[in-house]
Amino acid sequence: MAEVIPFKGIRYGKALGKEIGRLVAPPYDVISSEYRDELYKRHEKNIVRIDFGKREQADTGENNRYTRAADYLERWLNDGTLSREDSPAVYFYEVSYGAPDGGRKTMSGFICQVRLHGWDEGVVLPHEGTLKGPKADRYDLLKATGVSASQIFSLYSDAKKEASTALKGAVSGKAADIEAVDDSGCVHRLWAVKDGAVIKKVQAAMADKKIFIADGHHRYETALAYRDYCRSQGNVSGKEPFNFCPMFLSNMEEEGLTILPTHRLIKDDFGLTLGDILRRAERYFDVLEIGSEGGSDSRRKEFLDLLVEKGKDLHAFGLYFDRGSSYYLLTLKELDPVTEALRCKRSAIYCSLDVTILHELVIERVLGLDTETISESQPVQFEKDGEKAIGRVASGEFTMCFLLNATKVHEVKEVALAREIMPQKSTYFYPKLLTGLVIAELNEHVLSG
Numbered sequence: 534m535a536e537v538i539p540f541k542g543i544r545y546g547k548a549l550g551k552e553i554g555r556l557v558a559p560p561y562d563v564i565s566s567e568y569r570d571e572l573y574k575r576h577e578k579n580i581v582r583i584d585f586g587k588r589e590q591a592d593t594g595e596n597n598r599y600t601r602a603a604d605y606l607e608r609w610l611n612d613g614t615l616s617r618e619d620s621p622a623v624y625f626y627e628v629s630y631g632a633p634d635g636g637r638k639t640m641s642g643f644i645c646q647v648r649l650h651g652w653d654e655g656v657v658l659p660h661e662g663t664l665k666g667p668k669a670d671r672y673d674l675l676k677a678t679g680v681s682a683s684q685i686f687s688l689y690s691d692a693k694k695e696a697s698t699a700l701k702g703a704v705s706g707k708a709a710d711i712e713a714v715d716d717s718g719c720v721h722r723l724w725a726v727k728d729g730a731v732i733k734k735v736q737a738a739m740a741d742k743k744i745f746i747a748d749g750h751h752r753y754e755t756a757l758a759y760r761d762y763c764r765s766q767g768n769v770s771g772k773e774p775f776n777f778c779p780m781f782l783s784n785m786e787e788e789g790l791t792i793l794p795t796h797r798l799i800k801d802d803f804g805l806t807l808g809d810i811l812r813r814a815e816r817y818f819d820v821l822e823i824g825s826e827g828g829s830d831s832r833r834k835e836f837l838d839l840l841v842e843k844g845k846d847l848h849a850f851g852l853y854f855d856r857g858s859s860y861y862l863l864t865l866k867e868l869d870p871v872t873e874a875l876r877c878k879r880s881a882i883y884c885s886l887d888v889t890i891l892h893e894l895v896i897e898r899v900l901g902l903d904t905e906t907i908s909e910s911q912p913v914q915f916e917k918d919g920e921k922a923i924g925r926v927a928s929g930e931f932t933m934c935f936l937l938n939a940t941k942v943h944e945v946k947e948v949a950l951a952r953e954i955m956p957q958k959s960t961y962f963y964p965k966l967l968t969g970l971v972i973a974e975l976n977e978h979v980l981s982g
Contacts (some may be wrong), residue, residue: 534656534840535689536648537739538777539621539732542725542971543680546616551717551718552576556659557721557969560683560748561585562667563729577925578605578614580969584674584682599677606849610644615972622725623732624971625700626781630719632791636914638647640790642683642783642965643700643726643735644971647744649753649778657687657744658949660960663751671755676762679976683968684781685749685756690946695738703731711970719964740797742783746963753778763976772874779973781966782816785942793806795958796922797891798914798931803900807854810860810933817870818850836860837936844938848890853923853938863895870894880951887937888959895935915958 545556555576558564561584564572582605609615627641650656675681687960691697709722710954725730746753756778763775802819811820823836836851839862843849848865874893883889893900896902902912914931915920922934940960948955 535739535742535744537623537645537736537782539623539727540646540774540777540779540973541618541621542624542644542973543610543615543617544657544971545969546613549578550711553711553948553970554715556580556837557713557715557967558584559715559965560968562751563965565870574882578609580682581680583680584968599673602674604679607678615625618725620727621732622727623735625724625726626722626966626970628719628721628789628964628966630717633793636949638789638791640783641701642781643696644723644779644781646777646973647687647780647782648776649757649776652756655743657746657753658952659746659750660945660949660953660955661746662749662954662957663754667751668755668758671752672758674757675759677862679751680972680974681756681779682972683749683752684966684971684973685752686747686783686792686962687749687780688745688747688785688942688945688967689739689782690786691738691742692786693738694720694784694786696735697780697784697787699731699734699738700726703728705798712968713967714737715964715967717964719968721967739782743950744780745785745946747783747945747960748965749780759975762874773823773976774973775975778975779971783855785946790942791963792939792945793916793917793961793963794919794937795915795961796919796937797896797914797935798922798925799896799933799935800912800914800931802855802932803902805900807857810852810854810899814852814863814895817894817898818865821862821864823860823862824858825951832860833920833923836862840919840936841938844887848885848887849938850887850891850895851919852931852933853926853936856927856929864900865890865894870898874898880953882944882947882951883953883955885960886940886948886955888940888956891935891937892956916960 544823545553556579558572558581564585569581571584572579583602586602588598626644627639629639632638652659702725705724710725711723713721760775814820840849840851843864850863852863868885871890871893875884919936925931926934
């Protein structure tokens with residue numbers, strides 16, 4: 534199934550080791566324009582200049598953020614800011630972070646090059662759709678630089694934990710080659726593993742595995758397009774770096790990964806009162822009011838805690854409406870209405886996703902919004918933090934919010950295996966990987982450094 538190989542990564546030089554936290558950045562797709570400005574100011578050699586540079590008013594076809602990225606890359610290779618690994622490595626990567634329950638967790642995995650496969654081959658599987666704009670951006674960057682400064686976040690399933698056991702054994706007792714703390718307080722550690730015997734164990738463990746993309750669908754499809762472009766330029770053997778893409782692979786059977794929910798904020802009431810919404814909802818849901826007794830903080834906590842507890846075994850959703858004094862818990866009575874709404878054209882796992890149920894039964898049937906209205910007027914917006922979602926309704930910014938529980942890891946796997954694509958904003962994998970810890974060359978001929 535999956536072919537994984539070590540590679541000679543490009544990393545920041547040892548002289549910059551103590552500054553690594555100022556040099557790396559989050560993935561490009563979670564960086565706002567304001568945050569990018571901050572990263573630019575943080576360090577003159579922050580990786581954002583290569584991976585997600587600014588547009589300038591005087592940009593042309595010959596001088597733009599992609600050509601500037603290539604210039605930075607070449608210059609930093611030449612002046613020692615960046616340097617290539619002396620031999621191929623697989624990079625063991627772990628992240629220690631604060632979990633939503635207040636405790637601490639550690640996610641681990643490894644970075645390697647993975648042979649590219651089209652979706653139809655069934656080796657690498659998606660669970661999200663993609664958009665043209667982000668793919669065009671990533672393609673132009675890849676074509677200009679020939680490198681990827683970030684890794685596609687992917688999962689695999691291995692109950693025996695063979696690959697992770699081999700890698701953890703290889704780094705046990707050794708100080709990390711790189712350690713950085715991100716702006717969320719997550720501690721990132723990276724070790725370059727060059728032991729050929731260990732790498733062979735990893736390759737053997739992965740040889741029969743399927744790979745499930747968590748974050749990075751746009752980058753993966755971009756890598757496929759870039760591979761096809763490079764192949765069109767002349768004869769190839771299939772062993773060239775552009776036939777592969779860099780991935781962080783994490784075993785979904787281990788306890789380190791977190792998926793956060795993405796709650797739905799609604800701007801308008803569409804002529805509906807709270808009573809109208811609750812009466813319509815009662816056709817599909819048992820409705821529980823969390824009343825006004827006690828202080829607002831304690832009531833909110835009770836509401837959010839009960840949502841999580843109910844969600845362990847049932848399909849449960851929270852509703853907060855128009856700065857009201859009460860919260861409402863909606864618990865699905867049965868799945869039949871969802872299956873009926875989808876006319877049985879989708880898989881059982883797709884129909885049973887919380888995000889599917891919310892959109893099909895609540896947003897479309899209870900609120901009366903059809904797909905065209907949602908697409909054109911965009912009345913639905915998103916917020917990862919439940920407290921903030923409620924606060925944005927309480928402030929009057931939004932009329933109501935619907936709160937969800939997180940999609941489960943096994944649901945991501947089952948949806949992908951069913952060759953389904955989840956609804957928009959179904960998953961938010963956490964913690965995010967850092968861009969710039971290790972850079973992979975997909976076409977070394979682009980670089981002269």
